[in-house]
Amino acid sequence: xxxxxxxxxxxxxxxxxxxxxxxxxxxxxxxxxxxxxxxxxxxxxxxxxxxxxxxxxxxxxxxxxxxxxxxxxxxxxxxxxxxxxxxxxxxxxxxxxxxxxxxxxxxxxxxxxxxxxxxxxxxxxxxxxxxxxxxxxxxxxxxxxxxxxxxxxxxxxxxxxxxxxxxxxxxxxxxxxxxxxxxxxxxxxxxxxxxxxxxxxxxxxxxxxxxxxxxxxxxxxxxxxxxxxxxxxxxxxxxxxxxxxxxxxxxxxxxxxxxxxxxxxxxxxxxxxxxxxxxxxxxxxxxxxxxxxxxxxxxxxxxx
Amino acid sequence: xxxxxxxxxxxxxxxxxxxxxxxxxxxxxxxxxxxxxxxxxxxxxxxxxxxxxxxxxxxxxxxxxxxxxxxxxxxxxxxxxxxxxxxxxxxxxxxxxxxxxxxxxxxxxxxxxxxxxxxxxxxxxxxxxxxxxxxxxxxxxxxxxxxxxxxxxxxxxxxxxxxxxxxxxxxxxxxxxxxxxxxxxxxxxxxxxxxxxxxxxxxxxxxxxxxxxxxxxxxxxxxxxxxxxxxxxxxxxxxxxxxxxxxxxxxxxxxxxxxxxxxxxxxxxxxxxxxxxxxxxxxxxxxxxxxxxxxxxxxxxxxx
Numbered sequence: 335x336x337x338x339x340x341x342x343x344x345x346x347x348x349x350x351x352x353x354x355x356x357x358x359x360x361x362x363x364x365x366x367x368x369x370x371x372x373x374x375x376x377x378x379x380x381x382x383x384x385x386x387x388x389x390x391x392x393x394x395x396x397x398x399x400x401x402x403x404x405x406x407x408x409x410x411x412x413x414x415x416x417x418x419x420x421x422x423x424x425x426x427x428x429x430x431x432x433x434x435x436x437x438x439x440x441x442x443x444x445x446x447x448x449x450x451x452x453x454x455x456x457x458x459x460x461x462x463x464x465x466x467x468x469x470x471x472x473x474x475x476x477x478x479x480x481x482x483x484x485x486x487x488x489x490x491x492x493x494x495x496x497x498x499x500x501x502x503x504x505x506x507x508x509x510x511x512x513x514x515x516x517x518x519x520x521x522x523x524x525x526x527x528x529x530x531x532x533x534x535x536x537x538x539x540x541x542x543x544x545x546x547x548x549x550x551x552x553x554x555x556x557x558x559x560x561x562x563x564x565x566x567x568x569x570x571x572x573x574x575x576x577x578x579x580x581x582x583x584x585x586x587x588x589x590x591x592x593x594x595x596x597x598x599x600x601x602x603x604x605x606x607x608x609x610x611x612x613x614x615x616x617x618x619x620x621x622x623x624x625x626x627x628x629x630x631x632x633x634x635x636x637x638x
Numbered sequence: 639x640x641x642x643x644x645x646x647x648x649x650x651x652x653x654x655x656x657x658x659x660x661x662x663x664x665x666x667x668x669x670x671x672x673x674x675x676x677x678x679x680x681x682x683x684x685x686x687x688x689x690x691x692x693x694x695x696x697x698x699x700x701x702x703x704x705x706x707x708x709x710x711x712x713x714x715x716x717x718x719x720x721x722x723x724x725x726x727x728x729x730x731x732x733x734x735x736x737x738x739x740x741x742x743x744x745x746x747x748x749x750x751x752x753x754x755x756x757x758x759x760x761x762x763x764x765x766x767x768x769x770x771x772x773x774x775x776x777x778x779x780x781x782x783x784x785x786x787x788x789x790x791x792x793x794x795x796x797x798x799x800x801x802x803x804x805x806x807x808x809x810x811x812x813x814x815x816x817x818x819x820x821x822x823x824x825x826x827x828x829x830x831x832x833x834x835x836x837x838x839x840x841x842x843x844x845x846x847x848x849x850x851x852x853x854x855x856x857x858x859x860x861x862x863x864x865x866x867x868x869x870x871x872x873x874x875x876x877x878x879x880x881x882x883x884x885x886x887x888x889x890x891x892x893x894x895x896x897x898x899x900x901x902x903x904x905x906x907x908x909x910x911x912x913x914x915x916x917x918x919x920x921x922x923x924x925x926x927x928x929x930x931x932x933x934x935x936x937x938x939x940x941x942x
Contacts, residue, residue: 421819515725518860539843542860551938553855556822556846594941634855635939637898 335473336375337579339366339572340440340465341455343380343404347415347429348611350422352561358612359390361412362455362478365565368616369572369603370453371397372624374579377446379403379465383411383434393613402443409434422560423538442468451579453571456480459487459494466497474585476500476531476575478567484511492527499585500531502571508534517542518549530585531593533574533600535567543597548590552597553634555605555627562611566604569616573603602627639777640679641883643670643876644744644769645759647684647708651719651733652915654726656865662916663694665716666759666782669869672920673876673907674757675701676928678883681750683707683769687715687738697917706747713738726864727841746772755883757875760784763791763798770801778889780804780835780879782871788815796831803889804835806875812838821846822853834889835897837878837904839871847901852894856901857938859909859931866915870908873920877907906931 341363347356367376377400382390386406394401412435415428440461447470454462454477462477469475477498483491484507491511495501501524509515512523521532521544532544540554577599583592602624609615645667651660671680681704686694690710698705716739719732744765751774758766758781766781773779781802787795788811795815799805805828813819816827825836825848836848844858881903887896906928913919 423819515727516862516864518862536843539840540855540857549860549938551844551857551860553844553857553939556853556855558820558822560820591942598941632941634853635857637902637936638895 335451335579335582336377336449337370337451337453337575338377338379338403338442338446338449339363339370339453339455340379340462341366341453341457341568342412342435343378343382343386344412344414344435345385346564346612347413348418348562348564349416350418350560350562350611351420352559353611355562355611359393360414360565360612362565362568364393364613365568365607365616366453366455366572366575367394367399368397368613369569369607370576370579371399372603372619372621373573373576373599374451376400376576377403377449379440379442379446381405381407381434381438383407383409386411393617397617403441403446405441407434411435416564418563422563425563440465450474451575453477453575454494454498455568456483459483459491462494463490463497466494474499474575474578474583476502476571478502478571479507479511481507481510495524496528498529500533501529502533502574503535504567505534505536508532518544533597535570537563541570541597541601543593545590545593550594550597552601553631554601555631555634557605557608560608563608564612565616566607569607570600570604572600574600598628598631599624601631639755639883639886640681640753641674641755641757641879642681642683642707642746642750642753643667643674643757643759644683644766645670645757645761645872646716646739647682647686647690648716648718648739649689650868650916651717652722652866652868653720654722654864654866655724656863657915659866659915663697664718664869664916666869666872668697668917669872669911669920670757670759670876670879671698671703672701672917673873673911674880674883675703676907676923676925677877677880677903678755680704680880681707681753683744683746683750685709685711685738685742687711687713690715697921701921707745707750709745711738715739720868722867726867729867744769754778755879757781757879758798758802759872760787763787763795767794767798767801770798778803778879778882778887780806780875782806782875783811783815785811785814799828800832802833804837805833806837806878807839808871809838809840812836822848837901839874841867845874845901845905847897849894849897854898854901856905857935858905859935859938861909861912864912867912868916869920870911873911874904874908876904878904902932902935903928905935
């Protein structure tokens with residue numbers, strides 16, 4: 335079933351111990367939609383400037399991602415530049431130029447409003463709520479946020495969270511939002527607002543999912559070389575939501591096992607993303623490679 | 639089969655956000671042997687002072703742990719005092735009094751030398767090597783170390799590691815010893831010295847085992863309340879080695895699955911230890927409770 339994503343489309347400059355790229359396509363909606371496109375039809379809503387060329391557009395179209403909601407306006411596309419430390423576990427933002435993203439007002443083509451699955455990438459929670467309100471009969475709405483909104487727009491963020499079925503955030507954000515270091519307590523505080531599923535991404539420590547009765551731990555795949563961690567979290571969310579949409583899974587009443595498999599597919603997509611710079615690895619996958627890595631993840635925890 | 643452990647027996651003072659205990663039995667060999675005693679016969683080699691009373695001795699004997707190698711000498715028992723921060727993820731050592739432990743020379747009763755399983759707790763690597771050399775026909779020798787020896791006795795530590803089949807250490811120590819942040823590379827560097835199995839403990843992120851061809855990830859159980867993390871790593875090692883000894887597992891040629899189950903039993907014992915102060919929870923278990931928690935760990939990662 336169709337999955338709609340609203341978020342950033344950007345150009346990134348990334349420097350890591352494995353190399354340096356001055357300008358490549360990135361952004362949360364981009365990583366999310368490419369990752370999800372291996373599982374289900376995807377439509378993207380975002381904004382780009384007039385420096386967004388055909389070679390960038392084709393990243394979406396080659397994966398058959400609907401771009402009717404990808405608005406093009408005069409000006410430059412959102413630009414982000416960052417540098418990873420020697421251990422790849424910390425990054426420094428060197429530059430952020432919001433450009434056309436500064437005045438982004440997501441506009442949903444009318445037929446997008448019927449989409450049963452929606453992911454609200456990390457944008458202003460007021461805009462996230464605006465999109466939520468336009469959906470006609472959503473089966474499952476998930477969303478992300480970040481420290482900037484937790485600090486600056488708490489009330490708006492809480493309102494938005496109440497409209498989500500699932501939250502997918504980093505451990506540091508879960509802790510900051512809830513004021514609880516313990517992740518069981520942090521997840522409970524978020525679930526108390528409304529979302530029945532809370533997924534906490536823990537970087538190279540894997541991800542943990544908290545639902546009504548069960549906790550599920552997905553490991554991270556130990557990788558020899560990490561080239562560029564940018565987009566790994568968004569790729570995780572794309573694999574997670576893409577798989578759920580392909581299964582027709584609902585927020586409530588669905589099989590716990592669908593959500594558990596979604597956690598592994600999310601981890602699989604994140605693990606591919608970090609193996610090359612930007613979207614390079616993520617763009618060139620086959621479902622066979624994805625399923626082979628799914629088996630690798632299963633083997634990591636298998637006990638007979 | 640019989641499992642011998644050499645290490646510290648201590649009195650601990652612990653302060654955590656959940657409370658404070660001024661003096662209780664602790665030490666690496668104590669946690670290890672109590673945890674292992676649920677799986678296999680255990681013998682302990684260590685030193686205590688004349689402040690070590692019958693109520694402390696009974697902690698071992700009530701678990702049927704052989705104490706013939708627990709030497710009593712004039713003076714005070716090793717004392718350690720520490721404090722955990724609000725999030726329980728960092729601790730500060732407030733006081734260390736080596737006392738009788740300062741001149742500890744492990745003496746193995748002759749029949750202990752035939753023990754097929756040996757765990758060398760974190761003591762001076764020269765003493766660890768001395769014990770290694772006294773073993774007559776070891777099936778599996780595992781050991782631990784810490785930053786103090788990595789910094790101060792590197793050559794002796796490398797020599798000792800060459801005589802181990804398995805290493806069980808913390809992630810920070812694996813990184814410090816190898817100079818590699820990436821744990822796959824850190825484990826490979828340690829395996830290159832000789833040990834065929836490297837287990838890296840990652841605190842509340844679980845534990846990862848590296849063997850010739852396979853990597854195994856054991857999750858940590860998300861716990862609501864942690865009272866006292868002291869001894870969790872030693873309890874892990876006790877559960878791990880205790881289970882392997884009960885299976886008669888050898889360093890090479892044994893079933894991968896025995897080692898994987900040992901990782902979960904290790905995690906189970908660590909998870910019990912942190913639920914109360916000191917040995918309080920660990921002393922009062924039944925094999926049924928242990929196996930029920932084993933199932934809980936399995937359910938944490940189960941995907942159908």
